Ligand code: B12
């Protein structure tokens with residue numbers, strides 16, 4: 001069977017505000033490896049770096065003649081209330097092209113997994129796989145090849161039974177003992193000024209911030225072994241000449257000992273690379289030693305998780321952090337010359353002119369490289385924010401959240417908040 005894997009988000013054109021955020025399709029590389037190992041012929045197309053994705057994709061289908069196309073949907077939308085863009089209509093054009101050619105279609109990816117049933121239904125594809133796909137897609141391909149229709153044991157599979165879409169529980173076991181296929185794509189296509197490759201460190205999260213749905217994947221951290229990570233970095237440096245790495249981890253410095261040990265091992269391995277990871281500003285997630293190790297391991301930039309600089313808002317987001325910690329973390333970044341980007345949300349429950357003034361006053365006391373300001377909270381189905389929005393009458397229980405829907409505090413208007421912030425701070429809006 002010939003399989004074509006497609007990175008379907010049209011990022012270069014539409015997510016250009018985050019051009020530093022180009023993401024190598026490592027999810028697909030984790031899927032390609034076992035497929036090739038089973039002897040399947042695997043080809044690749046990337047709509048995220050094509051200027052004419054539909055034309056180029058059509059040509060790819062003509063040349064490659066696949067029996068099955070797997071679409072990776074990383075983002076359903078850009079989560080921006082001010083400049084909204086949804087990727088789904090463009091992706092649907094590609095899926096429809098495949099469906100019309102009677103080629104088997106399978107959907108997957110982080111964005112798809114937020115709305116697995118709805119997207120499968122709307123796009124008329126044959127199958128969807130929610131969450132991790134490296135075991136499920138090869139399993140599905142085997143079942144299709146054998147013609148057994150034994151779908152029940154394929155984790156995360158969404159498929160049609162009669163008029164209904166039925167599903168199995170997903171695989172969220174993390175990335176231990178798994179190999180990515182680094183021959184699938186060319187890393188040079190995804191170079192940013194911060195990183196060229198991404199390495200999974202851990203998945204899941206035990207925190208429960210009200211706007212986030214990551215704990216849906218796992219409410220505890222699932223960490224990879226340090227040795228496995230170092231081997232992957234060494235391989236990419238030696239074979240692909242990659243020198244800068246994004247460490248995929250929602251909360252890299254929690255638990256702090258795991259992070260310090262990894263940084264220490266990177267230093268000891270003497271591989272001379274640059275790293276970029278999100279440093280958490282929560283209590284016990286940073287100290288002098290952490291920043292020193294981060295710096296020595298090649299970390300000269302970071303995003304410091306903050307979400308707000310107002311005590312009230314941090315508490316309203318159930319962030320389990322306070323401004324004192326954020327301040328100390330920012331000061332340490334300054335001391336160790338780590339360029340820090342901060343990202344904050346404006347407009348959550350209880351946001352008003354006073355909480356905004358509080359945040360602005362705080363920001364004036366710290367040094368930052370970029371301050372990424374996101375207005376409104378994209379309501380995600382699995383997040384506690386959905387219930388808050390229902391309670392406040394912003395959405396109902398039946399509201400379809402696939403078209404990007406945002407929460408914004410009724411205590412201040414988005415335009416007023418934006419103008420006030422722009423008049424008082426130098427920022428990057430989103
Ligand atoms: C790390 C990360 C980032 C980093 C990426 C850095 C990098 N170098 O890659 C940064 C901070 C830059 C980032 C930016 C953004 N991100 Co982000 N990010 C993530 C995060 C935490 C992990 C993604 C990841 O790499 N996972 C590890 C890889 C191995 O897994 P994977 O890609 O998911 O692939 C697996 C499965 O999905 C599946 N799979 C994938 N493709 C396919 C295809 C088929 C056919 C099948 C069967 C299965 C399958 O199998 C794979 C292997 O197991 C996710 C959270 C999450 N829930 O995953 C959010 C997430 C993907 N990001 C999200 C968003 C919105 C964004 C931004 C748009 C934010 C913004 N406003 O700027 C940008 C977009 C950037 C871009 N160009 O795409 C959302 C998307 C939600 C949605 N509804 O669309 C997520 C899900 C977070 C969330 N819950 O809100 N992000």
Ligand code: SF4
Pocket residue numbers: 205206207208209212213214215250251
């Ligand atoms: S925002 Fe970050 S820390 Fe909070 S629950 Fe989500 S992944 Fe965890």
